[in-house]
Amino acid sequence: MTWLVTGGAGYIGAHVVRALAAAQLEPVVIDDLSTGRESFVPAAVPFVRASILDREALESALRSHRVEGVVHVAGFKYAGVSVQRPLHAYAQNVEGTRVLLEAMESADVSNIVFSSSAAVYGTPDVAVVTEEAPTRPASPYGESKLIGEWLLRDQGIATAGSRHPLRHTSLRYFNVVGSGDPAVWDTSPHNLFPLVFEALLSGRAPRINGDDYDTPDGTNVRDYVHVADIAAAHVVAARRLAAGDPIEPAYNLGSGDGLSVRQVMDAMARVTGIAFAPEIAPRRPGDPDRIVASGQRAARDLEWRMRHTVDEMVRSGWEARRSASP
Template sequence: MTWLITGGAGYIGAHVARAMAGAGERVVALDDLSAGFAARLPESVPLVAGSAGDPALLRQVFAEHEVTGVVHLAARKQVAESVARPTWYYAENVGGLATLLDAVAEAGIGRFVFSSSAAVYGTPDVDLITEDTPCAPVNPYGETKLAGEWLVRAAGRAHGIATVCLRYFNVAGAAAPELADTGVFNIVPMVFDRLTRDDAPRIFGADYPTPDGTCVRDYIHVADLAEAHLAAARQLNAAGAPGDLTVNIGRGQGVSVRELVTLIGEVTGDTRAPVVEDRRPGDAPRAVASAARAAKELGWSARYGLTDMVESAWRGWRLHHGR
């Protein structure tokens, strides 16, 4: 069978493509290259340049590559941007997904892995977030991911598509420097960017009800995340596999923002003290995954630790930013 990976030339998508192709799966990537780079993909993975919201292109790709499963990662994913442009986010993330699912159903494709997010949970007051923790997103990005899950499950029931929704926690690191995240939207590259510009790192809020007053998060290495996608794809291929599964992808270990910034200082050699600024709206004091269902249903657990994430991300940052 062949898996189509939408957003396959992006930071996460290229890791997924490499992991699946390296494990012997047939893979084709679809990417509009607005944030992705063709050079990230191995030679064995063909790239189709275009939008996952283009029905004619989807029909062509499905037929030419004999696609039998889809891993859908293509989406808009910046929280602040979603607050500023909510209608566009819904159109891109939910409307585009509806177009893709219509094409999947029309082609008779029976397997679908959906890239979701821990943003669907909002700000739950629990030690470990399970898949049964109530969802209450606090921004349009999280809303579009939750609506996307609803849509995926509904389409699965209506058309006999077996589905897995993977709720990512905080993704960091790189399997190779050339695959590193080139954006400055997540906390690790944001700190790197500050240090590169000879500025102190920033911490938003140090008065939370946590051991050191800063937010606690669950960080997952992008290579582990890629292996989770491979596990999900193979689970959908297994005889008797559930047709509708939702799984957290995290390590189940909390790390405070201050602890992370301290580790980044140790790895980079720039140990200047961070500047504490006001809290950001919507930041939960603690957001840590329960990884039990991933282990039980997918046979998957994270292998890499936080130091691996920071060191590999720093190697990628230096490659792309010339430091």
């Protein structure tokens, strides 16, 4: 069974590729390398350098590799930046998903695991978010991910009576951290872990963006989930789709309790052995106070669980970053 991973040269996508290969699902990668790195793609994995906006390249990859399903990880993933660049977020995340679904329909590929986001919930009014919570995105990024889910839903309805009805599921998660392979690390210029690592490596104080949120210590609270656990859930979802097993339209890959940014900073100091006092900066636009999701539905169907402590998350990410070239 061959699975196409869009964005498979990126941090999350590269871990999904490794997990698929370990499960003998034969990954193929398509990535335009706008943020990914070709070095993150294992040498034995076929790689197509192209944008998900390029339907011809997508359809060619789907047909030539006899793809059974797609894990759609590619996209613009920065909530704060999407407030300044909404059209870019919509082009990559909405139009990119539409073009991909069009190519899949043409190539008779009917299974897709969509990398969505807990950002679809915006600022929830419940302590722990379940999949039944209202979706009220607080940023263009969150909106674009929700529209992506709608596209899957509507295409599933439209193709229900066809020879190849679309089977799909969307995995919603927030901060993905750590590393499952020292050759792959988070290269994002916006995510908390790499921002702290780069600051520590250069001798600067890491920054906390806002300490006046409505949370116990004033810093925002998120689910922090290990990238290897996220990748494993994608593989189980792919297997269920391919087998024709029942599957829900959406799953939260959440911790159930979350961590504050300050708690993460404390773990950073413990693991790295570098004492520091974080610099307090203004909030980032579009950042809600708290998003913590329940992972109970995913635990039931996708073998989801939190296999790593916060210190293990930090340690794996720190070791991978330190093993990288400067």
